[in-house]
Amino acid sequence: MNGHAPEGNVKTSAGESGDLLEHRWPDDLSSGGVISRRVWKAADPRVRTEMKGPARTVIVHHTALWSCVQPRDSLAQLAHIQNLHMHEREFDDIGYNFLISGDGSVYEGRGWGVVGAHAKDHNLDSVGIAFMGNFNDELPTPASLTALQRLLRAGEISGHVQPDFVLVGHRDVAKTECPGENVYSALTKLRTQLGKR
Numbered sequence: 057m058n059g060h061a062p063e064g065n066v067k068t069s070a071g072e073s074g075d076l077l078e079h080r081w082p083d084d085l086s087s088g089g090v091i092s093r094r095v096w097k098a099a100d101p102r103v104r105t106e107m108k109g110p111a112r113t114v115i116v117h118h119t120a121l122w123s124c125v126q127p128r129d130s131l132a133q134l135a136h137i138q139n140l141h142m143h144e145r146e147f148d149d150i151g152y153n154f155l156i157s158g159d160g161s162v163y164e165g166r167g168w169g170v171v172g173a174h175a176k177d178h179n180l181d182s183v184g185i186a187f188m189g190n191f192n193d194e195l196p197t198p199a200s201l202t203a204l205q206r207l208l209r210a211g212e213i214s215g216h217v218q219p220d221f222v223l224v225g226h227r228d229v230a231k232t233e234c235p236g237e238n239v240y241s242a243l244t245k246l247r248t249q250l251g252k253r
């Protein structure tokens with residue numbers, strides 16, 4: 057994907073061969089595929105800045121908002137975050153490249169190959185992925201952690217993330233509690249599973 061939303065009401069997911077498969081939404085929300093901006097009715101960005109190459113770093117965040125295990129909760133949170141980012145923080149778009157809900161759904165934020173606004177001084181060569189919820193209070197679901205793994209593999213296969221990318225939590229690059237203690241703790245195991253540092 058080049059960061060542009062696919063046409064129509066579809067979501068895409070990485071298949072076993074690395075090919076992108078299309079699924080109708082909302083029928084299959086558990087596959088960890090990417091639900092396009094068009095499907096969640098994202099506002100158009102003011103400006104889109106393309107990255108100059110594959111991301112060297114993946115920065116994991118949490119939204120520090122309500123838990124999202126139902127699509128309606130996720131859609132409400134996406135709209136809330138985009139409004140907050142664009143109208144209160146004056147970002148050009150929602151800050152994250154992707155967001156992951158508790159049911160394992162992955163929502164396209166800025167998408168692949170687009171500079172985000174999620175970690176000051178680290179946006180130009182990174183991808184920002186946010187878990188939807190407050191992970192100081194709750195545990196990430198197995199479905200959401202699996203969705204992150206699949207998304208990262210798809211990013212590597214498609215060339216949007218360097219094969220030797222570094223996986224970090226937001227707190228590793230800024231003074232913050234983000235991505236919450238429970239997601240941050242899960243990153244150690246995830247790095248091992250992915251063979252990353």
